[in-house]
Amino acid sequence: GAVVSQHPSRVICKSGTSVKIECRSLDFQATTMFWYRQFPKKSLMLMATSNEGSKATYEQGVEKDKFLINHASLTLSTLTVTSAHPEDSSFYICSARSGPQGSTGELFFGEGSRLTVL
Amino acid sequence: QKEVEQDPGPLSVPEGAIVSLNCTYSNSAFQYFMWYRQYSRKGPELLMYTYSSGNKEDGRFTAQVDKSSKYISLFIRDSQPSDSATYLCAMSYNQGGKLIFGQGTELSVKP
Numbered sequence: 156g157a158v159v160s161q162h163p164s165r166v167i168c169k170s171g172t173s174v175k176i177e178c179r180s181l182d183f184q185a186t187t188m189f190w191y192r193q194f195p196k197k198s199l200m201l202m203a204t205s206n207e208g209s210k211a212t213y214e215q216g217v218e219k220d221k222f223l224i225n226h227a228s229l230t231l232s233t234l235t236v237t238s239a240h241p242e243d244s245s246f247y248i249c250s251a252r253s254g255p256q257g258s259t260g261e262l263f264f265g266e267g268s269r270l271t272v273l
Numbered sequence: 274q275k276e277v278e279q280d281p282g283p284l285s286v287p288e289g290a291i292v293s294l295n296c297t298y299s300n301s302a303f304q305y306f307m308w309y310r311q312y313s314r315k316g317p318e319l320l321m322y323t324y325s326s327g328n329k330e331d332g333r334f335t336a337q338v339d340k341s342s343k344y345i346s347l348f349i350r351d352s353q354p355s356d357s358a359t360y361l362c363a364m365s366y367n368q369g370g371k372l373i374f375g376q377g378t379e380l381s382v383k384p
Contacts, residue, residue, distance in 0.1 A: 201371060
């Protein structure tokens with residue numbers, strides 16, 4: 156099946172620094188990628204929808220200046236957590252849907268990236 | 274009230290048991306229903322996908338949707354230790370649309 160790769164899988168950083176997480180679709184082109192956040196024993200919360208070549212669409216309550224999303228190519232989207240603080244510590248998961256924007260293809264999830272901010 | 278409610282468990286069963294996992298939802302506009310399995314520290318993987326009401330079977334897994342009761346279920350027959358994971362229900366209003374996830378139920382199958 157299709158593979159979505161996330162990197163890094165784990166990152167520990169100091170408070171105030173910025174962290175970039177990459178999401179790649181390895182064997183298909185993904186016009187649309189999604190970024191989720193998951194707290195321990197909690198549901199996946201959609202943060203934003205990333206469309207190749209255009210600005211991301213953020214969910215209500217998600218700070219777009221805090222969580223910068225770039226989708227510069229059909230196989231790569233990045234999430235940058237700027238000026239990270241301990242409350243940003245979480246499990247971040249990306250997903251990608253094969254096909255053009257608005258496609259109804261299956262959604263494939265990455266392995267997730269665990270961010271710990273000290 | 275949350276849009277999708279799911280008992281977080283944990284649920285512990287002996288190997289070979291039949292497992293029943295459930296979600297309720299509040300918005301009758303949901304049309305597409307999914308079950309994902311998530312192993313510890315991994316991303317979710319799609320298990321079952323159903324549209325509207327009815328049953329769908331795939332091997333040891335059966336998904337049921339009862340739209341009149343706003344209730345969906347996932348049954349696992351002959352459960353195995355390898356089934357130990359968190360199971361998340363998800364639903365959307367339209368095909369390819371935004372997914373709304375339940376909290377996830379943590380399942381442990383003991384050998």
